Amino acid sequence: EVQLLQSGGGLVQPGGSLRLSCAASGFTFSSFAMSWVRQAPGKGLEWVSPISGSGDSTHYADSVKGRFTISRDNSKNILYLQMNSLRAEDTAVYYCAKDRSPEVGAAAGAFDYWGQGTLVTVSS
Amino acid sequence: SYVLTQAPSVSVAPGQTARITCGGNNIESKNVHWYQQKPGQAPVLVVYDDSDRPSGIPERFSGSNAGNTATLTISRVEAGDEADYYCQVWDISSEHYVFGTGTKVTVL
Numbered sequence: 657e658v659q660l661l662q663s664g665g666g667l668v669q670p671g672g673s674l675r676l677s678c679a680a681s682g683f684t685f686s687s688f689a690m691s692w693v694r695q696a697p698g699k700g701l702e703w704v705s706p707i708s709g710s711g712d713s714t715h716y717a718d719s720v721k722g723r724f725t726i727s728r729d730n731s732k733n734i735l736y737l738q739m740n741s742l743r744a745e746d747t748a749v750y751y752c753a754k755d756r757s758p759e760v761g762a763a764a765g766a767f768d769y770w771g772q773g774t775l776v777t778v779s780s
Numbered sequence: 781s782y783v784l785t786q787a788p789s790v791s792v793a794p795g796q797t798a799r800i801t802c803g804g805n806n807i808e809s810k811n812v813h814w815y816q817q818k819p820g821q822a823p824v825l826v827v828y829d830d831s832d833r834p835s836g837i838p839e840r841f842s843g844s845n846a847g848n849t850a851t852l853t854i855s856r857v858e859a860g861d862e863a864d865y866y867c868q869v870w871d872i873s874s875e876h877y878v879f880g881t882g883t884k885v886t887v888l
Contacts, residue, residue, distance in 0.1 A: 693823075700864075700866065700880075700881055701817075701823065701879040701882070703868075703876065703877040703878065703879060706877065715875050715876065717876060718781075718876075751822055751823070753823075761870055761872075761875075762810065762811060762870045762872055763811065765811070765813060765868060765869070765870045765877050766811075766813045766825055766829065767815075767823070767825060768828075768834055770822035770823055770824075771822065773822055
């Protein structure tokens with residue numbers, strides 16, 4: 657059974673940092689791309705960042721580029737999102753999601769399994 | 781950047797057909813994926829690559845994509861289909877995934 661177990665959310669002050677983790681099990685982790693998607697309270701889904709199965713391809717939404725870093729440890733089956741210089745507008749539930757494809761791009765992007773979500777609140 | 785436009789809401793009676801549209805420039809050239817999200821829950825993939833269904837998704841859910849509009853069709857709507865629905869594509873020019881604005885489906 658595929659499982660994505662998230663951890664690392666919480667309350668952080670503006671300008672602070674936080675690292676989210678997503679522990680995967682039930683599938684060959686390195687064979688699939690992964691993504692982070694967020695949802696601000698009462699709002700729609702916003703894609704944040706994907707990473708290919710090998711980890712050599714990453715992309716970022718303009719809203720987080722230069723502040724967030726996605727990475728993965730294929731030996732431990734864990735996906736990460738390092739979030740720096742956090743702003744109030746980063747407040748959201750963050751989801752990790754498994755792609756059906758090992759790559760990022762036009763032939764990929766169908767997220768067939770999702771984590772439970774973790775709330776990040778940026779406030780003083 | 782590429783924009784996907786969805787109607788904010790759709791209402792449908794039980795047993796009828798709901799059609800949820802996703803508008804984007806030449807969207808037929810892209811692979812469109814659809815997600816269902818119920819309150820307080822993570823999204824669920826219901827259609828991928830325009831018209832394919834993941835295992836476990838009822839045949840009542842189907843998708844199509846032509847011109848500037850992709851459509852998710854829910855046949856024989858049930859009360860349990862009440863949820864928000866989002867479309868998603870990859871925008872090759874910006875190298876971004878893009879989600880639609882979302883459509884709330886209400887079962888009357």
